[in-house]
Amino acid sequence: MITIDGSEGEGGGQVVRNSCALSLVTGEPVRITNVRARRSKPGLMRQHVTAIEAACAIGNASCEGLSVGSSELTFRPGRVIPGDYHFAVGTAGSTGLVLQTVLMPLILAGRPSRLVLEGGTHNMLAPPFDFISKVFLPVINRMGPRVEAKLVRHGFYPRGGGRIEIDIAPAPLAPVDCIERGQLLDRSACAYFAGLPFDIAEREIKAAQRGLGWNDRECFVRELPEDQGPGNILLLEARFEHGTEIVSGFGELGVPAERVAKRAVGRMLGFLESRAFAGPYLADQLLLPFALAGDGRFTTVKPSQHSLTASDVIALFLERRCAFEPAGDGSHLMEIR
Incomplete structure (x- = not known):
């Protein structure tokens, strides 16, 4: 049995998710102590x-x-059985993080599966659905499987109530290289809001447009049905020849709309100034499938502690490591060793 101290490294929930996924794939049981010890509320959340x-x-x-x-x-893992599954978080907890836990085992299970996940789809502590569907899954689909994601209903913090549907056509994971992102093809900024004053989203999008220098056609506001709120998210999207990056900013009680936009704009400008294929959040999510493929490379920005911890957990199960090497242009190359 593998034993992991959950307080080491980044000390968050990713250790739990990756460990359970890898345990199912390898058949190796795992014991985790000090779960989420570095969080303000340690231990398992809903x-x-x-x-x-x-x-x-x-x-x-x-x-x-x-x-x-x-x-x-x-x-303690058993045998993975493909099929139709329905899981509800019961709070605004992230449906995307539940997906991260079961996706790789189902991709490698040999027969199609369908997931219905209910809970949060857009909250501050996890990648929003748009990131999963437009940024992460296209890379997975390049590796052989076919995974399609549908957003049925938005779920914002604290209410939740969102719903996503995932169809998985499994296949062995083939190594790919994601080195160059190519030319910028399109970009957009959208402020979504539900059950909140229009002024909030309008101020966000105006601040984002000023900060990015994008034109009116590229910046817009979209209102969602009131019963899907209250909630607000600013999504900044840059689509390249070989990949897409999405940066999000979440409306928070007591935080001015302009500040929400400024944070998101700063992160997007930082990515646009780099030459990396993957931003920090995509890099986190690609480590597990690349390691399971046994090979492959991608360029990214400076690796986060999140990514380095994920690499350590992967090495315990697979005896291979996700190694990051700095490149001359400020980006980093990740390759499996």
């Missing part, structure tokens, strides 16, 4: 419990210590 419950359901697995607030768990 979305982590749902993610582990999902892993148990698809993989005939058992888990000791599976409760909200638990700081230690032992996960």
